[in-house]
Amino acid sequence: xxxxxxxxxxxxxxxxxxxxxxxxxxIGFIFLILNPxxxxxxxxxxxxRSVNITLFILAILTFILFVTSENINNGILQYTGLFxxxxxxxxxxxxxxxxxxxxx
Numbered sequence: 001x002x003x004x005x006x007x008x009x010x011x012x013x014x015x016x017x018x019x020x021x022x023x024x025x026x027i028g029f030i031f032l033i034l035n036p037x038x039x040x041x042x043x044x045x046x047x048x049r050s051v052n053i054t055l056f057i058l059a060i061l062t063f064i065l066f067v068t069s070e071n072i073n074n075g076i077l078q079y080t081g082l083f084x085x086x087x088x089x090x091x092x093x094x095x096x097x098x099x100x101x102x103x104x
Contacts, residue, residue, distance in 0.1 A: 002028060032091040039098055050103055054068035055094045057093045 001024035008018035036056035039045045045052060067085035 015045070018031070029087070029091075031061060033063060036094050043101060047097060048098065051097070052094070055090055055097075059090045059094070060088060062090060 002021050005017040005020040005024070007021045008014055026044060033056070036052040036059060039052045040049050040056075062083055065077070066087055069077040069080040069083055072078055072080075
């Protein structure tokens with residue numbers, strides 16, 4: 001859903017499309033963040049428990065940095081896009097890592 005409805009440009013009041021984008025992407029991020037947590041209890045990933053716990057903690061931290069940096073324009077928190085991409089790298093990297101672990 002977030003890909004269908006574009007985000008509103010900065011400086012423009014929020015539209016219905018922007019609200020749908022924000023809600024859908026928030027729900028998507030939450031489910032992606034929960035994946036490493038769910039993988040902790042899957043028997044096939046018992047050797048990756050410490051990796052999954054670490055990735056879950058990193059995902060939470062980068063998500064918090066991403067959300068808190070939305071309206072900050074100075075310091076390290078001005079790089080909202082960087083934190084979003086780091087969060088996505090961790091989340092999709094987790095899925096790829098666990099997939100490779102299963103098929104090997």
